[in-house]
Amino acid sequence: MTSPTTPATGIDPRSPRFGAAITTVLLAATIVLTLIPATWAAGVVLLAVIVVFFAIGGIAGIRRHPYGALFRRFVRPRLGPPAELEAPEPPTFAQRVGLVITAVALVLALVGVPYAAPVGAAIALVAAFLNAVFDVCIGCLLYVWLVRAGVFRQQTTA
Numbered sequence: 001m002t003s004p005t006t007p008a009t010g011i012d013p014r015s016p017r018f019g020a021a022i023t024t025v026l027l028a029a030t031i032v033l034t035l036i037p038a039t040w041a042a043g044v045v046l047l048a049v050i051v052v053f054f055a056i057g058g059i060a061g062i063r064r065h066p067y068g069a070l071f072r073r074f075v076r077p078r079l080g081p082p083a084e085l086e087a088p089e090p091p092t093f094a095q096r097v098g099l100v101i102t103a104v105a106l107v108l109a110l111v112g113v114p115y116a117a118p119v120g121a122a123i124a125l126v127a128a129f130l131n132a133v134f135d136v137c138i139g140c141l142l143y144v145w146l147v148r149a150g151v152f153r154q155q156t157t158a
Contacts, residue, residue, distance in 0.1 A: 010085025011062060013135075016094075018075060019057075019067030020131035023098075026050055027125040034109070034117040044109055047117050050124075051102045057095030062088045065095070094131075094139025098124055 026046060033043025057065035105120020130136040146152045 009088070011068075011088045011091070012071070012076060012082045013084070013086040014079065014082060015068050015071040015076070016062060016086075016091040016137065017132055017135060018071045019065060020128045020137075022067050022070075023050065023053070023128040024125060024132050027121045027128060030121040031118045031125065034121065040117075044106065044117055047102060047106050047109070047121060050121075051099065051106050054095050054099035054102055058092060058099045059096075062091045062095060090140035090143040091137065093143040094127075094137050097139040097142065098127065 027050065030043050030046045030050065033039040033046060035043075053066060057067075062068060101120055101124050105116050105123075108116035108120070127138045130138060143152070147154050
């Protein structure tokens with residue numbers, strides 16, 4: 001699927017799921033806030049925060065995501081070791097997909113497109129929910145398909 005992972009190159013697969021659970025809650029709150037005229041601005045600010053989190057994960061890499069830091073500090077010490085490690089490239093790509101979806105929704109909302117914020121948040125919510133609850137990462141699957149189709153070259157980690 002992706003390059004072989006070692007303890008030095010792989011990530012705990014439970015970390016992106018933990019982040020997806022937090023993202024699911026934040027996106028649900030964004031949808032509610034942006035559908036109520038009195039709280040629309042607060043919802044757009046929350047969407048902007050989510051865009052920043054996706055940017056950190058997508059640009060700096062999944063290992064530098066703030067939710068990953070929370071997972072490593074507070075959750076991981078209370079769990080046993082993972083059964084296997086996962087390559088960081090697919091979840092990093094998934095963060096980039098989330099960044100594009102939420103950033104487009106944010107820009108469209110700021111220029112006045114009605115319902116752009118809740119619709120964009122809902123699209124991202126579906127993906128985050130599937131990852132958090134069912135361990136189905138749509139962005140990760142898309143990454144693998146694009147590598148197999150030759151659109152991307154498989155990244156190798158040294």
